[in-house]
Each structure stands twice: as structure tokens, then as C-alpha cells.
Amino acid sequence: MKSILIKQVLCNGTLSDVLIEGEVFSMIDTHIETDAELIVDGKGMAVLPPFYNGHTHAAMTLLRGYADDLPLFTWLSKYIWPLEAKMTADDIYWGTKLAVLEMIKSGTVFFNDMYWHDDATIRAVEEMGVKAAIGMPLIESTGKKNIDYCFERLDSLTRQGALPRNVQVTVAPHAIYTVGETLFKKCVDYAERKGLVLHTHLSETQQEVDDCIKKYGMRPVEWLDSLGALQPNLVAAHVIHVNDKEMDLLAENKVTLVHNPVSNMKLGSGVFPSAALLDAGCRIALGTDGCSSNNNLDMREEMKTAALLAKCHYRRPELLPAETLYRMCNLNCSDVFHLQSGTIEVGKKADALLIDVTDERMVPCHNLISNWLYSAESSIIDTVICNGDILMQHRHVHDEEEILDHAAQCAYNLKNKLKP
Amino acid sequence: MKSILIKQVLCNGTLSDVLIEGEVFSMIDTHIETDAELIVDGKGMAVLPPFYNGHTHAAMTLLRGYADDLPLFTWLSKYIWPLEAKMTADDIYWGTKLAVLEMIKSGTVFFNDMYWHDDATIRAVEEMGVKAAIGMPLIESTGKKNIDYCFERLDSLTRQGALPRNVQVTVAPHAIYTVGETLFKKCVDYAERKGLVLHTHLSETQQEVDDCIKKYGMRPVEWLDSLGALQPNLVAAHVIHVNDKEMDLLAENKVTLVHNPVSNMKLGSGVFPSAALLDAGCRIALGTDGCSSNNNLDMREEMKTAALLAKCHYRRPELLPAETLYRMCNLNCSDVFHLQSGTIEVGKKADALLIDVTDERMVPCHNLISNWLYSAESSIIDTVICNGDILMQHRHVHDEEEILDHAAQCAYNLKNKLKP
Numbered sequence: 004m005k006s007i008l009i010k011q012v013l014c015n016g017t018l019s020d021v022l023i024e025g026e027v028f029s030m031i032d033t034h035i036e037t038d039a040e041l042i043v044d045g046k047g048m049a050v051l052p053p054f055y056n057g058h059t060h061a062a063m064t065l066l067r068g069y070a071d072d073l074p075l076f077t078w079l080s081k082y083i084w085p086l087e088a089k090m091t092a093d094d095i096y097w098g099t100k101l102a103v104l105e106m107i108k109s110g111t112v113f114f115n116d117m118y119w120h121d122d123a124t125i126r127a128v129e130e131m132g133v134k135a136a137i138g139m140p141l142i143e144s145t146g147k148k149n150i151d152y153c154f155e156r157l158d159s160l161t162r163q164g165a166l167p168r169n170v171q172v173t174v175a176p177h178a179i180y181t182v183g184e185t186l187f188k189k190c191v192d193y194a195e196r197k198g199l200v201l202h203t204h205l206s207e208t209q210q211e212v213d214d215c216i217k218k219y220g221m222r223p224v225e226w227l228d229s230l231g232a233l234q235p236n237l238v239a240a241h242v243i244h245v246n247d248k249e250m251d252l253l254a255e256n257k258v259t260l261v262h263n264p265v266s267n268m269k270l271g272s273g274v275f276p277s278a279a280l281l282d283a284g285c286r287i288a289l290g291t292d293g294c295s296s297n298n299n300l301d302m303r304e305e306m307k308t309a310a311l312l313a314k315c316h317y318r319r320p321e322l323l324p325a326e327t328l329y330r331m332c333n334l335n336c337s338d339v340f341h342l343q344s345g346t347i348e349v350g351k352k353a354d355a356l357l358i359d360v361t362d363e364r365m366v367p368c369h370n371l372i373s374n375w376l377y378s379a380e381s382s383i384i385d386t387v388i389c390n391g392d393i394l395m396q397h398r399h400v401h402d403e404e405e406i407l408d409h410a411a412q413c414a415y416n417l418k419n420k421l422k423p
Numbered sequence: 424m425k426s427i428l429i430k431q432v433l434c435n436g437t438l439s440d441v442l443i444e445g446e447v448f449s450m451i452d453t454h455i456e457t458d459a460e461l462i463v464d465g466k467g468m469a470v471l472p473p474f475y476n477g478h479t480h481a482a483m484t485l486l487r488g489y490a491d492d493l494p495l496f497t498w499l500s501k502y503i504w505p506l507e508a509k510m511t512a513d514d515i516y517w518g519t520k521l522a523v524l525e526m527i528k529s530g531t532v533f534f535n536d537m538y539w540h541d542d543a544t545i546r547a548v549e550e551m552g553v554k555a556a557i558g559m560p561l562i563e564s565t566g567k568k569n570i571d572y573c574f575e576r577l578d579s580l581t582r583q584g585a586l587p588r589n590v591q592v593t594v595a596p597h598a599i600y601t602v603g604e605t606l607f608k609k610c611v612d613y614a615e616r617k618g619l620v621l622h623t624h625l626s627e628t629q630q631e632v633d634d635c636i637k638k639y640g641m642r643p644v645e646w647l648d649s650l651g652a653l654q655p656n657l658v659a660a661h662v663i664h665v666n667d668k669e670m671d672l673l674a675e676n677k678v679t680l681v682h683n684p685v686s687n688m689k690l691g692s693g694v695f696p697s698a699a700l701l702d703a704g705c706r707i708a709l710g711t712d713g714c715s716s717n718n719n720l721d722m723r724e725e726m727k728t729a730a731l732l733a734k735c736h737y738r739r740p741e742l743l744p745a746e747t748l749y750r751m752c753n754l755n756c757s758d759v760f761h762l763q764s765g766t767i768e769v770g771k772k773a774d775a776l777l778i779d780v781t782d783e784r785m786v787p788c789h790n791l792i793s794n795w796l797y798s799a800e801s802s803i804i805d806t807v808i809c810n811g812d813i814l815m816q817h818r819h820v821h822d823e824e825e826i827l828d829h830a831a832q833c834a835y836n837l838k839n840k841l842k843p
Binding site: 311373382 | 689721
């Protein structure tokens with residue numbers, strides 16, 4: 004069994020040795036004597052839980068900076084959709100590899116993805132060594148053939164042994180405005196029967212709410228409730244425009260809400276009502292959304308932005324303190340995807356970051372977590388460990404140059420395809 | 424005369440050679456043949472204007488992470504003020520050196536400071552090689568002796584040759600609620616007579632506005648107008664709670680407003696009305712404020728936050744596009760402090776960053792400035808040049824370890840002084 008011993012690293016407030024055996028933390032003590040396969044010097048470093056990205060579209064890194072600072076509909080219809088329509092499985096493979104490279108370098112070891120060509124995404128994830136939940140978006144207007152194909156894929160990928168050990172699939176009805184009652188209900192039933200996470204966009208814009216009321220005579224969360232979709236396996240991204248009754252429904256049914264502050268702010272979608280949702284008892288995770296509305300996958304930046312937005316919106320600087328936010332973006336996400344990780348604790352899956360506490364952004368150290376969330380940047384991450392595998396050490400990730408070259412070429416070709 | 428030739432660097436959209444002679448850019452061309460003292464390989468890099476931090480309290484890096492996520496008055500009265508009261512000139516010297524180290528590493532070459540012990544700050548700035556405008560806060564309640572001392576310092580520092588070439592002093596009445604009519608008027612007259620910038624905090628909280636109306640029967644900007652303070656040499660930080668009439672007054676009188684989005688959001692002070700101020704024709708610069716309410720001095724993060732806040736607040740994703748923001752935080756700040764810099768242009772002072780465009784956050788490159796502002800982090804800065812001097816190359820800054828050690832020790836000692 005592979006083993007890693009991290010010597011004299013700052014761990015939960017004390018200098019400790021941390022032993023990883025196989026996929027788990029097996030011992031944390033002031034001094035451990037053992038013959039580990041690999042000894043890592045933890046001097047000047049702290050070991051911390053990494054990030055779990057609750058909602059993204061990884062391959063959209065290819066669209067990073069392609070269209071910014073535009074009104075929402077122009078952005079979508081003139082730029083994003085036409086380019087996406089040209090994307091091949093190969094583009095998605097390299098776009099996802101670029102995304103995962105960036106994730107690893109910024110401390111993320113798991114992401115919940117929604118995009119086409121799941122085969123390309125799965126291959127990229129497996130090669131890079133991170134963990135992921137992958138779902139192809141179900142959109143009614145893509146036609147029956149495509150929908151049937153998505154379910155066939157789900158049938159085939161949920162067979163014993165069909166998936167790499169770090170990948171799970173999700174059922175991903177895109178949103179309540181792109182999926183009708185029958186299909187959404189089918190997704191809910193399918194997810195329940197197979198024990199899968201149901202991943203959707205929810206109440207991202209006021210328009211969505213207005214249209215839902217017009218069409219169904221009820222608000223989006225109420226409509227989902229009427230379909231039996233509000234369950235602990237539901238991961239709903241955005242969730243901005245919800246009223247008190249909807250908040251209570253989300254809390255009672257233990258739905259996980261994924262807050263995407265940067266994307267919501269950049270697109271002017273509205274303000275995630277974090278304080279009200281927490282008061283109602285909702286479970287909140289964090290996500291970056293895709294790179295066309297962010298424009299990176301940096302979860303530390305996402306946490307700082309979430310804190311700033313809540314404090315600003317409610318005029319209450321005490322809201323969303325650093326420790327709470329950090330738990331949201333590791334423990335809460337880990338829980339809903341059953342990753343058994345998110346803390347540095349014996350028995351938990353060995354997901355960890357070693358961060359350089361001697362960097363100028365970490366000095367002085369009145370409060371390590373506050374420095375990490377509010378002051379640092381992800382370049383202070385030296386080492387990233389996922390399920391006991393070292394994905395980055397001394398900021399070096401395997402095949403970096405090849406990924407950058409291929410991804411840049413794919414993006415360049417894509418744009419050329421749009422030229423008249 | 425010292426000279427630097429940067430070979431084949433991406434400059435304003437084309438691969439160019441950039442020649443710096445003395446303190447200025449002397450030639451930018453596709454190919455320059457010359458015997459420069461230093462040749463810098465620009466391969467894989469872009470040359471961009473650096474940042475100018477319009478409002479900060481540099482030495483407060485010592486309080487980084489000391490007190491976060493607290494209600495405003497608890498934060499100030501229980502934590503910040505008691506610690507500040509214990510700060511010596513030596514603390515301020517090392518705190519400022521730590522701040523400037525962080526500034527250089529995140530691409531800032533100028534800052535507008537307000538803090539005590541200007542001698543310590545000046546010494547730190549001169550040793551580090553950046554540029555600064557330095558003002559000691561004038562606060563009525565510190566007593567006549569202290570106020571007199573501040574003006575004596577200003578008298579002495581404005582004598583020919585008293586200041587290092589990269590330092591200017593400002594007259595810095597702290598705020599309208601800490602400085603009365605007579606003293607504020609004296610500051611305005613002094614600044615005008617000596618041709619100095621007048622630096623103050625303005626309309627940061629609603630309380631400040633309410634108190635002003637109660638005391639003077641007019642709003643803060645109107646009160647400043649009545650004193651003759653609204654002039655092109657006025658640099659006003661925060662400026663959140665202003666009405667239409669005040670915006671017009673600020674625009675007509677060409678006042679420079681410094682937007683500090685991270686601090687304002689973190690403290691729940693309110694939302695800087697950027698769109699309305701721009702519509703009114705106001706000139707806006709950007710600042711980080713001090714590290715106790717940010718908690719870093721990263722101007723790139725400040726720009727992204729400014730963009731997000733405006734787009735979110737007004738629900739208009741097209742507001743504050745990347746190029747506009749970048750001009751705000753270099754040209755607009757450079758102008759009011761007469762730095763003759765802020766663009767990469769022949770004849771301008773040679774302030775520049777070389778950034779690594781091969782970093783994963785910069786790939787693909789649909790739009791360089793958008794990638795830089797919205798996606799990158801400051802660790803992609805390889806080289807920082809200020810007035811023709813290289814302050815950082817390959818991310819190495821002089822005396823880094825010594826600064827970190829001393830600053831950490833100062834912060835530790837300070838906290839110990841508060842123990843019962």
C-alpha cells in the first residue's frame with residue numbers, strides 16, 4: 004500500500020506528522036516513526052483541506068475571456084451559444100484538461116460538472132487524477148434522440164465497473180425552463196432509483212421565476228416540490244430568486260444549494276440570499292460556474308467574493324465568517340457527493356493542500372484561515388493531494404505544457420470556425 | 424544613463440522591443456539595435472502598466488487577519504484602535520516594508536498613504552524603490568501639539584531637497600467627522616499654497632452623512648464645497664453615500680474619488696455608486712484601503728471586485744469593462760499625483776510589469792486584458808519596473824526574508840503588549 008509521511012507540518016493548529024496510507028489519513032501525531040514510501044518535508048507549511056467545486060462547466064475554459072462585459076442576452080446568443088455549438092469531443096477533452104490543470108494549481112480536487120461529451124470529460128478527469136461528478140445537460144429542445152442517448156449513457160455508465168474509481172455520474176436536467184414536467188420527473192425517478200445526484204440550475208434569474216409562475220402557476224422551488232424533486236440528492240446551482248416559503252422547502256428537504264458569487268455578480272443575475280438561506284437552515288456549497296462568466300476556477304477567490312457579497316448586501320460584516328465559508332466549500336460539498344473527505348482527520352480520504360505560510364500574504368499570522376481566505380492567492384499552494392495521490396508538488400503538474408498548447412489550439416480553431 | 428532593453432515582448436498588441444533610458448520609455452519598435460546595460464528576454468511575456476494604489480494605510484499589514492468578521496464598532500474599538508495605539512515608528516517602518524514587498528509582488532509601484540510616523544514610511548519607501556504620496560492623518564482630538572507637529576513636518580518636508588525623489592507629501596485631514604471647520608480650512612489653504620494633494624476619507628458611512636447634516640445643516644460634499652475644498656488636488660477615499668447634487672459638485676470640481684470595493688464590502692459600509700458617478704463625469708481611481716479591512720494590497724483583485732460589484736449592484740453586466748477599470752487604476756491615479764506614467768508610451772515614466780502569458784490562467788488568450796483582470800493572479804507577474812528601476816525580476820525582491828521576519832516579530836510583539 005502506498006504511503007506518504009508529511010513531517011512537521013502545521014495541522015489544525017499544531018506542528019504534527021501526518022501519515023497517509025492508501026487513500027486515507029491513517030495517523031496524525033506530534034511525531035510518527037514509520038517507513039513511508041515518500042517523506043514530505045512540511046517545514047514552513049500548513050496542511051489544509053482542499054476545495055470541492057460544487058458547480059461548473061469545466062470545458063468552458065476554452066471560452067475564457069471570449070466575451071465579457073456584455074448584456075446577458077447578447078453575451079449568450081451572439082457569443083457563447085454559437086461557439087459552444089462548434090465544440091467537438093476533442094475540444095471538450097482539452098478544455099477539461101486545461102480546467103483541471105487550473106483546478107489543481109488552485110487547490111481543487113473535486114468538481115461537479117455539467118457539459119456535453121461526458122466521455123471526453125471522464126477521460127480528462129481520469130488522466131489528471133482528480134475526482135468529479137459528471138452529468139450531461141438534459142435539454143428538451145435538443146430532441147428525443149439526444150435525450151434517449153443521455154439516458155442510455157447513464158444506463159451504461161452506472162453498470163458495475165464502467166466508471167473510473169474517482170468519477171460518479173449525475174442526472175442533470177439543465178433547468179426548469181429547458182426541461183418540462185415529464186422529463187424532469189423521469190430524471191428525478193432515475194436519480195432516486197440509481198442513487199445518483201440530481202444536478203440542475205435553479206432560480207438564477209428573475210425571468211425564470213416570472214416565466215415559471217406564468218406557465219405553472221407556482222414558483223420554481225414549489226414546482227420542483229410538486230415533482231418530488233426536493234430531496235437530499237438534489238444539487239441546485241445559483242438559487243438567487245427564492246422567497247421565504249421556498250427557502251423553508253429547500254431546508255426541510257435537505258437540498259444542497261451551490262452559491263456561485265462571481266458568476267452571479269459578473270452577469271448581474273442578482274444576489275444569493277445567503278443570510279436568509281442560512282437562517283432557514285439550508286445547506287450551502289460553493290462553485291465557480293464556467294470560465295465564460297468568472298473567468299477562472301479559483302475557489303479561494305470564490306470564497307472571498309462570497310464573504311464580501313454577503314457582508315455588503317446585508318450590511319453585516321459579521322456574516323459568513325472565514326471558517327464557515329471554508330466548511331461550505333469542502334465539507335458541505337464532500338457530504339452530498341459522499342466523498343468522505345473535507346477535513347484533515349484520521350479515517351477521512353486523504354485530500355489535502357500544503358500551503359506556504361512564509362509567503363508575504365500570510366505574514367503576520369494572527370489567523371491562518373483568515374489569511375488563507377482573505378489575503379493569500381492560490382500560488383502559495385505547494386502540494387495538492389487527492390485520495391492519497393500527489394497531483395502537484397512544488398507547483399509542478401504533469402504534462403502542463405502539452406495541455407496548454409492543445410487547449411490554446413482548440414480555442415483558436417473554434418474561433419476560426421465562426422469566421423464567415 | 425542606465426538603460427534596459429526588453430526584447431520581443433507583447434506590447435499594446437504587437438511583439439516589440441521596448442527601450443528604457445534613465446527613468447523613461449525612450450523607444451518602442453518591432454526591432455531596436457542598441458547597447459543597453461541590461462537586456463531582458465520578453466519571450467512569453469506581455470508588458471503592461473502597473474498599478475497605482477489610490478488609498479491605503481500601508482503599515483496596517485501588521486494587523487492583517489487580526490480581527491475579521493466583526494461588527495464595525497466592535498472591530499474598531501476592541502481590536503484595531505487598541506493595537507494601533509501601541510504602534511511605534513519601528514513597527515510602522517517594518518509594517519510599511521512588508522506592505523511594499525507585497526505591493527511589488529502584486530504589481531503596484533505607487534501608493535497614496537495615510538498613517539502616522541511619516542519618517543518611518545518615507546524611509547521604507549525610499550529603501551524599497553517604489554513611489555508614494557505620504558500624509559500623516561490630521562485628527563482634531565489628538566490635540567493642538569500634535570496638529571502643530573504635523574504642519575511643522577509638512578513645512579520641513581516641502582523644503583527643496585528634503586524628500587527622496589520618488590516621495591511626495593500630502594495634507595491629510597482624516598475625515599470631516601474628525602476635523603472641524605477651522606482646521607479643515609487650514610489644510611485646504613496649506614495644500615493650495617504648497618501645491619500638494621489633499622487626501623481625506625469622505626462619506627464612507629451613512630452615519631457620517633447623518634451626523635454632518637445634524638452638525639452643519641448640509642451633506643458632507645456640500646460642507647467641503649463651503650470650505651473651498653473641492654478642487655482638482657482633492658483625493659477623496661470611499662465616497663459611498665453621495666446624492667446627485669454631490670456627484671455633480673465632485674465632477675465639476677474635478678475631484679479624484681478613490682473606490683475601495685473590498686474594504687467597503689468587507690465592512691458592510693455600502694455600495695460605491697460607480698455608474699452614477701461615471702454618468703456625472705467623476706474621475707475615479709482605485710485603492711485597497713488598509714490590510715485590516717481587505718486583507719491584502721492586491722490591486723488586480725481590487726479591479727475584479729470593483730467590476731463584479733458594479734455589475735451586480737446595477738444588474739448591468741456591461742458596466743465597468745476591463746479596459747475602463749484598468750485606466751482608472753493606473754492613468755487616473757497617475758494624473759492626480761502628477762506621475763507622468765500609467766501607459767506604456769514613449770516619453771512616459773518607465774513603470775511596467777512583465778507578465779507571463781503562458782500561465783494556465785492566461786490560456787486561451789481571446790483577450791489579454793480580460794484574462795489579466797478577471798482570470799489571472801498576481802503571481803504571473805515576473806518583473807516590476809518603477810521609474811526605470813527593476814524592483815522585482817523572476818519574482819525575486821531584495822531583502823524579502825529579512826522584511827518578513829522583522830514584520831512578523833513586530834506584529835507578535837504588538838499583540839503581546841495588549842495582554843493583561
